[in-house]
Amino acid sequence: MTTNKIGLWLGAVIFVGIGLIALFAPLLAPQDPFQQDLTRRLLPPFWMDGHNPTYLLGTDQLGRDYFSRLIYGARISMMIGILTVIGSGVIGTAIGVVGGFYGGKVDDVVMFAITTRLSIPLILVALAIVSIVGSSTTVVVMTLGLLLWDRFAVVARVATMQVRTQDFVAAAWAAGCSHFHIVLREILPNILAPLAVVTTLEMALAILLEAALSFLGLGVPPPLPSWGLMIAEGKDYMFFSPWVITIPGVALCVLVFGINLLGDGLRDLLRTGRTT
Amino acid sequence: MSQPLIEIRNVSQTFRVKDGLFGKPRRIMAVDGVSLTLNAGDVIGVVGESGCGKSTLARVILGLQKPTAGEVLIDGKRLHDLSGKERARLIQPVFQDPFSSLNPRRRVRDIVGMPLVAQGGIPGSEVRSRVEAIMQRVGLDPAMGERLPAQLSGGQRQRVAIARALVLRPRIVVCDEPTSALDVSVQAQILNLLAELRRDFGLSYLFISHNLAVVEHVASEVAVMYLGRIVERNRSADLFHNPQHPYTKALLASVLTPEPGLGIPEIGLGDAMPDPSNVPPGCRFHPRCPVAISECATRAPVVTASQGGAVECHLVEAASV
Numbered sequence: 001m002t003t004n005k006i007g008l009w010l011g012a013v014i015f016v017g018i019g020l021i022a023l024f025a026p027l028l029a030p031q032d033p034f035q036q037d038l039t040r041r042l043l044p045p046f047w048m049d050g051h052n053p054t055y056l057l058g059t060d061q062l063g064r065d066y067f068s069r070l071i072y073g074a075r076i077s078m079m080i081g082i083l084t085v086i087g088s089g090v091i092g093t094a095i096g097v098v099g100g101f102y103g104g105k106v107d108d109v110v111m112f113a114i115t116t117r118l119s120i121p122l123i124l125v126a127l128a129i130v131s132i133v134g135s136s137t138t139v140v141v142m143t144l145g146l147l148l149w150d151r152f153a154v155v156a157r158v159a160t161m162q163v164r165t166q167d168f169v170a171a172a173w174a175a176g177c178s179h180f181h182i183v184l185r186e187i188l189p190n191i192l193a194p195l196a197v198v199t200t201l202e203m204a205l206a207i208l209l210e211a212a213l214s215f216l217g218l219g220v221p222p223p224l225p226s227w228g229l230m231i232a233e234g235k236d237y238m239f240f241s242p243w244v245i246t247i248p249g250v251a252l253c254v255l256v257f258g259i260n261l262l263g264d265g266l267r268d269l270l271r272t273g274r275t276t
Numbered sequence: 277m278s279q280p281l282i283e284i285r286n287v288s289q290t291f292r293v294k295d296g297l298f299g300k301p302r303r304i305m306a307v308d309g310v311s312l313t314l315n316a317g318d319v320i321g322v323v324g325e326s327g328c329g330k331s332t333l334a335r336v337i338l339g340l341q342k343p344t345a346g347e348v349l350i351d352g353k354r355l356h357d358l359s360g361k362e363r364a365r366l367i368q369p370v371f372q373d374p375f376s377s378l379n380p381r382r383r384v385r386d387i388v389g390m391p392l393v394a395q396g397g398i399p400g401s402e403v404r405s406r407v408e409a410i411m412q413r414v415g416l417d418p419a420m421g422e423r424l425p426a427q428l429s430g431g432q433r434q435r436v437a438i439a440r441a442l443v444l445r446p447r448i449v450v451c452d453e454p455t456s457a458l459d460v461s462v463q464a465q466i467l468n469l470l471a472e473l474r475r476d477f478g479l480s481y482l483f484i485s486h487n488l489a490v491v492e493h494v495a496s497e498v499a500v501m502y503l504g505r506i507v508e509r510n511r512s513a514d515l516f517h518n519p520q521h522p523y524t525k526a527l528l529a530s531v532l533t534p535e536p537g538l539g540i541p542e543i544g545l546g547d548a549m550p551d552p553s554n555v556p557p558g559c560r561f562h563p564r565c566p567v568a569i570s571e572c573a574t575r576a577p578v579v580t581a582s583q584g585g586a587v588e589c590h591l592v593e594a595a596s597v
Contacts, residue, residue, distance in 0.1 A: 167377035168387075171440065174338050175391035176364030189381035 008265025014258025022074040031065035033072045042241045069225035076226040077207045084206035087145025092152025100160030117150045130218040155198050159191035193270035200263030204256045227252045282314040287346035304553045306332040308504035319481040321495030329504040330484045334452045368441035372453035374433035378425040385421030391444045414439045431462035450482045500524050503550045503560045510585025520587040
């Protein structure tokens with residue numbers, strides 16, 4: 001087993017692990033993450049003096065169980081990450097494949113769309129949209145999903161152009177296959193490898209952007225436990241209770257790190273073309 | 277034989293290439309006014325250097341590219357009027373590189389059956405039995421249908437490509453250097469297979485190659501291309517034993533012989549590679565021609581009948597008057 005394989009497995013374990021935690025959050029969380037108890041505010045986690053065994057990772061400024069909020073926060077991060085890449089992946093791949101496949105004027109339009117999108121500052125647009133329609137999880141997913149397609153489009157376009165010139169595509173033309181068949185059967189399966197890598201990168205980016213938006217108070221609205229929001233809510237107390245921001249921060253880091261490891265591992269695995 | 281199976285009439289294919297956003301667009305003459313006929317049962321070999329337009333001609337005949345000028349008639353019908361499905365039933369390709377001509381993500385069974393599926397309306401059981409029959413015919417175990425192309429050898433891959441080309445029982449197969457990417461030992465097997473299949477299925481081949489020995493072996497008629505034009509065309513035996521055009525002579529002289537001690541032959545063409553974006557005036561071969569006369573630089577030669585074939589050369593033209 002090479003080091004890359006170790007990275008791939010570690011990444012997969014982290015990603016699947018956090019995914020399972022998110023899926024089974026109601027079963028795993030020891031406490032109600034919304035239950036406030038103002039008499040037990042800012043209790044320290046288990047490795048510090050004065051901790052309460054009921055609250056494994058202590059409590060936040062409103063006395064809510066931090067461990068349970070962390071578990072429920074995984075749901076928000078995973079959901080936003082996955083839904084965003086599904087939306088942006090479909091949009092970006094469609095745009096990129098069409099541009100790369102047809103070329104010429106169609107490709108000029110696609111390139112114009114991509115450069116236009118790249119010139120739009122992401123956070124600024126997200127802030128504008130949220131300030132107009134208000135913040136909710138749906139708005140965050142929609143905004144990110146409609147904005148994060150640029151890398152999918154760039155990669156899908158270039159990969160399609162590369163695959164399109166191969167003889168097996170010419171053979172499919174000569175066999176009388178339809179455009180739809182050629183795109184679906186001959187091109188798409190051969191550009192999945194780079195797209196899989198982009199998917200992981202974009203998922204990590206979407207999760208970080210959600211955290212950033214929530215930190216700015218424009219993402220997931222309280223009292224929902226988003227990791228970004230937990231950092232934002234904890235920042236006033238970090239001087240005396242630093243764990244309120246280190247715990248969700250570490251969780252965020254581990255998840256993004258795991259996804260990136262998974263992406264690197266996938267890239268190396270698929271590049272060698274060994275599928276058996 | 278009333279009408280030729282393929283009739284290529286004055287076909288030209290130019291590409292516009294732009295150097296950067298503000299660069300002056302250049303026109304590359306890949307194929308320039310080529311006319312050629314292929315009769316049923318014949319094998320026409322097309323030979324020439326790299327970049328002379330052989331493969332572009334093949335792509336035009338396969339309908340993969342619309343020619344800039346001229347037209348291709350297949351079985352009396354204009355190629356451009358045929359639908360993709362109709363075209364696929366008449367003409368199929370076998371490409372040079374069996375590693376890029378098979379989709380690495382599809383199983384052999386699906387690759388071979390693709391033309392049948394593309395026709396539509398053929399039940400799955402019939403597709404399966406026809407795929408198995410053609411695989412057997414080209415010397416592949418039908419059990420290999422489950423494999424991916426990466427699990428096959430070069431020769432096996434080329435057999436898969438041939439099976440895919442023949443599964444629809446077309447009348448013409450365009451072979452674009454079908455053996456040049458294979459080991460020498462496998463080349464002979466594939467050539468013999470192609471000859472056998474031609475006999476059994478009544479096929480006609482347009483056989484593109486830069487390997488003169490291969491062309492002499494398979495072709496009944498040979499066309500020599502230089503910078504997008506056919507400079508000489510004749511029956512295979514006549515062309516190889518009595519070449520007319522100086523370029524054909526040079527090509528034949530350049531063939532390596534297995535005799536030891538002879539070294540690499542001197543072909544006397546210089547090393548100036550022809551540039552299809554800057555075609556010389558007059559006869560396009562004159563800058564490299566060892567026997568060029570002053571007229572060659574100013575006036576393009578016309579097609580002259582000679583020795584039962586056709587040649588484009590001033591010297592032949594002068595001799596025939």
